[in-house]
Amino acid sequence: MLVSLDFARRPALVLGDGAAAASKARLLTEAGARVTVIADSPAADLRAMAEAGMVRLEWRAATPCDMVGRAVAIVAVEDEDEAQRLVSWARAARVWVNAVDRPALSDFSVPALVRRGPLEVGIASGGAAPALARLVRSRIDAGLPERLGALTGFARRFRAAVTATVPDGRTRRLLWDRVFQGDIGERVLAGDEAGAAERMIALINRPAETAAVAGPGMVHIVGAGPGDPELLTLKAQRLLQAADVVLYDSLVDRRVLDLARRDATRVPVGKRRGAPGVGQDAIHGLMIEAASAGQRVVRLKGGDPLVFGRGGEEAAVLERAGIDVHLVPGITAALGCAASAGIPLTHRDHASAVTLLTGHVQDGDPDVDAAALAGGDRTLVVYMGRSRVTRLTRRLIAAGLPGETPAAVIENGTRPDQQLHVGPLSALPALARRTGHGPSLIVIGDVVRLAPAWRDRTPHAPHSSLSISAART
Numbered sequence: 372m373l374v375s376l377d378f379a380r381r382p383a384l385v386l387g388d389g390a391a392a393a394s395k396a397r398l399l400t401e402a403g404a405r406v407t408v409i410a411d412s413p414a415a416d417l418r419a420m421a422e423a424g425m426v427r428l429e430w431r432a433a434t435p436c437d438m439v440g441r442a443v444a445i446v447a448v449e450d451e452d453e454a455q456r457l458v459s460w461a462r463a464a465r466v467w468v469n470a471v472d473r474p475a476l477s478d479f480s481v482p483a484l485v486r487r488g489p490l491e492v493g494i495a496s497g498g499a500a501p502a503l504a505r506l507v508r509s510r511i512d513a514g515l516p517e518r519l520g521a522l523t524g525f526a527r528r529f530r531a532a533v534t535a536t537v538p539d540g541r542t543r544r545l546l547w548d549r550v551f552q553g554d555i556g557e558r559v560l561a562g563d564e565a566g567a568a569e570r571m572i573a574l575i576n577r578p579a580e581t582a583a584v585a586g587p588g589m590v591h592i593v594g595a596g597p598g599d600p601e602l603l604t605l606k607a608q609r610l611l612q613a614a615d616v617v618l619y620d621s622l623v624d625r626r627v628l629d630l631a632r633r634d635a636t637r638v639p640v641g642k643r644r645g646a647p648g649v650g651q652d653a654i655h656g657l658m659i660e661a662a663s664a665g666q667r668v669v670r671l672k673g674g675d676p677l678v679f680g681r682g683g684e685e686a687a688v689l690e691r692a693g694i695d696v697h698l699v700p701g702i703t704a705a706l707g708c709a710a711s712a713g714i715p716l717t718h719r720d721h722a723s724a725v726t727l728l729t730g731h732v733q734d735g736d737p738d739v740d741a742a743a744l745a746g747g748d749r750t751l752v753v754y755m756g757r758s759r760v761t762r763l764t765r766r767l768i769a770a771g772l773p774g775e776t777p778a779a780v781i782e783n784g785t786r787p788d789q790q791l792h793v794g795p796l797s798a799l800p801a802l803a804r805r806t807g808h809g810p811s812l813i814v815i816g817d818v819v820r821l822a823p824a825w826r827d828r829t830p831h832a833p834h835s836s837l838s839i840s841a842a843r844t
């Protein structure tokens with residue numbers, strides 16, 4: 372867990388002579404701490420910092436009494452026995468201690484920091500991979516505007532006035548969103564603080580306009596992709612971070628849901644195997660109620676909301692209810708699973724058409740003629756096909772599709788527990804039986820031949836099949 376501590380004017384102790392001690396002492400002084408360094412033979416860096424009045428330097432060996440009353444102690448010594456001794460003294464004095472490069476001896480670790488004025492981004496790896504944390508830091512550093520610190524300072528300047536004039540928390544949050552994402556924030560970032568302040572004062576002084584910031588609610592029906600959170604669109608991520616309410620299906624990966632604002636209300640509305648779930652009418656009711664109360668609602672659906680996702684139905688109901696509704700696409704299972712299994716859905720030499728078919732038919736519905744959609748230079752992708760796989764296979768073969776046609780079943784595609792089973796069409800029911808309870812997708816067509824897993828099958832046994840888990844795919 373990463374916490375941010377206020378060290379302003381608090382006494383901190385650094386023990387050590389060299390570069391590590393100097394760098395930690397500098398970090399603490401930048402955080403406003405009163406730093407004492409105890410060192411037998413301090414390096415030039417430390418002496419220079421003492422001469423500049425940044426730290427108090429004591430040229431001597433440390434004693435247990437030095438620990439008493441410190442907010443934190445940093446042990447930056449080379450010798451292992453000495454480090455252990457100093458850490459034990461700190462613990463005896465109930466002082467939090469960090470032993471540089473010795474996570475096992477430390478009570479806390481110091482994150483890699485990106486600083487923009489008072490705004491700080493900390494990256495911690497729990498001491499496991501400081502070099503990786505530094506790499507992430509350099510990427511974040513490159514991506515954040517230099518003047519973000521000025522924007523933080525600007526917000527601090529107006530914070531009390533905004534809190535006094537806009538008592539409602541949600542309206543206030545919307546106002547700040549408008550400031551940071553609108554022209555006021557842009558002006559601060561561009562260096563025009565005076566122009567930004569003028570507009571900010573006008574915004575604060577117009578309570579009616581400020582109240583209107585809350586505006587009417589709206590619903591975004593958002594595709595969450597097949598599982599891997601990195602496959603989420605930037606728009607989906609931004610909307611999740613701004614949503615007041617998130618209604619999500621059972622297919623939505625937990626890691627995607629974790630991207631929602633921490634204080635957003637999360638409502639599971641998915642149907643789980645065997646469990647009834649929340650009815651469709653109730654889902655519509657929840658969305659209409661929340662949006663009518665002025666809330667920003669994200670309706671999060673696995674894959675793409677418009678591919679076997681009932682997103683179209685929900686949008687129509689919301690529109691009829693007069694709710695502002697927007698659709699945000701996601702990566703559908705066919706695309707995500709094909710990529711992570713190494714199956715090109717189309718290919719100049721193997722397939723010039725691809726069909727997405729649902730295996731789930733409602734009672735009384737006629738079955739689609741799947742055979743007309745598969746074979747030749749066509750790829751057939753079947754969603755929700757596991758329970759009807761035997762019937763599907765029989766029909767395809769009866770319609771003349773060769774039993775050797777390559778087929779794949781991908782379970783939990785793009786997730787760490789992905790399973791891939793490949794084999795001839797005749798073995799498809801057996802492949803499907805190898806899956807567990809995760810969502811599974813069936814791909815039938817010549818393109819499956821191009822998957823590395825197909826090539827890895829026993830070369831002289833054309834009817835053989837192969838199952839591999841995520842580590843291989």
Ligand SMILES: C[S@@+](CC[C@H](N)C(=O)[O-])C[C@H]1O[C@@H](n2cnc3c(N)ncnc32)[C@H](O)[C@@H]1O
Nearest residue numbers: 674675678680703704754755783784810811812
């Ligand atoms: C109700 S449909 C929803 C499809 C979703 N809207 C989409 O665009 O991917 C659910 C079916 O999608 C397929 N599916 C969704 N995510 C999957 C995944 N990660 N791996 C394999 N199949 C998946 C399965 O066939 C599952 O039964």
